[in-house]
Amino acid sequence: MTLEQIYARIWDDLAAAVREEDQPFKVMQAATIGLDGFPNVRTVLLRGVSEQKNVLTFHTDLRSPKIAELSREPRIALVGVDPVQSRQIRVFGETRIVRDGQAQLDAWHASPDHDLIAYRTRLAPGTPMSHADDALGTAHDAHGVPGPDEGHKHFCVVEVRPARLDWLDLSADRPLRARYVRQGDGWIHSWIAP
Numbered sequence: 701m702t703l704e705q706i707y708a709r710i711w712d713d714l715a716a717a718v719r720e721e722d723q724p725f726k727v728m729q730a731a732t733i734g735l736d737g738f739p740n741v742r743t744v745l746l747r748g749v750s751e752q753k754n755v756l757t758f759h760t761d762l763r764s765p766k767i768a769e770l771s772r773e774p775r776i777a778l779v780g781v782d783p784v785q786s787r788q789i790r791v792f793g794e795t796r797i798v799r800d801g802q803a804q805l806d807a808w809h810a811s812p813d814h815d816l817i818a819y820r821t822r823l824a825p826g827t828p829m830s831h832a833d834d835a836l837g838t839a840h841d842a843h844g845v846p847g848p849d850e851g852h853k854h855f856c857v858v859e860v861r862p863a864r865l866d867w868l869d870l871s872a873d874r875p876l877r878a879r880y881v882r883q884g885d886g887w888i889h890s891w892i893a894p
């Protein structure tokens with residue numbers, strides 16, 4: 701593969717992860733710098749990808765520690781792996797937290813109800829509890845069902861604007877690793893040692 705082909709493949713794989721279920725790069729690990737200076741990392745689901753706009757998105761709870769961390773240090777690193785094909789994509793970029801507005805509302809309405817349950821908890825993610833169910837308990841309607849916008853105020857979209865992409869492919873006899881560094885509206889492509 702050429703550097704150009706790999707670049708296209710990175711964005712194709714990321715876009716496939718947003719479009720289809722069970723794609724390897726749907727599940728990514730997102731690393732931030734903790735408020736105590738310690739590295740922090742957690743799983744997030746890739747929700748949006750645009751090569752043209754140079755943006756990836758994931759959804760999270762505004763009350764979660766990662767939001768406090770990104771508010772202080774907006775740089776983030778993401779990594780995803782395809783263990784079957786032995787490929788890895790790393791993304792290094794700057795985040796923007798979208799707390800309201802049309803894009804946030806559209807993302808909320810486009811999310812399946814099951815994905816919104818986490819935003820309806822009474823307690824912020826990470827709050828210590830005496831019992832496993834203490835976080836539950838939200839406003840419900842007369843039928844015991846949460847209102848459609850229950851939890852919406854906790855929901856946000858995190859946009860990641862990649863400044864660097866790193867691709868590693870260990871599937872063939874000859875391992876391949878490529879790096880793409882954002883410069884202006886384009887990318888500088890280079891091979892690097894695997």
Ligand SMILES: Cc1cc2nc3c(=O)[nH]c(=O)nc-3n(C[C@H](O)[C@H](O)[C@H](O)COP(=O)(O)O)c2cc1C
Pocket residue numbers: 727740741742743744745746758759760761764765766767825826
């Ligand atoms: C399969 C899987 C997918 C997850 N997706 C998300 C996600 O898209 N957004 C999110 O905020 N947390 C997601 N989580 C939970 C996070 O990994 C994490 O536990 C939570 O967000 C609290 O992180 P924080 O304390 O670093 O803020 C997911 C967890 C798993 C196991």
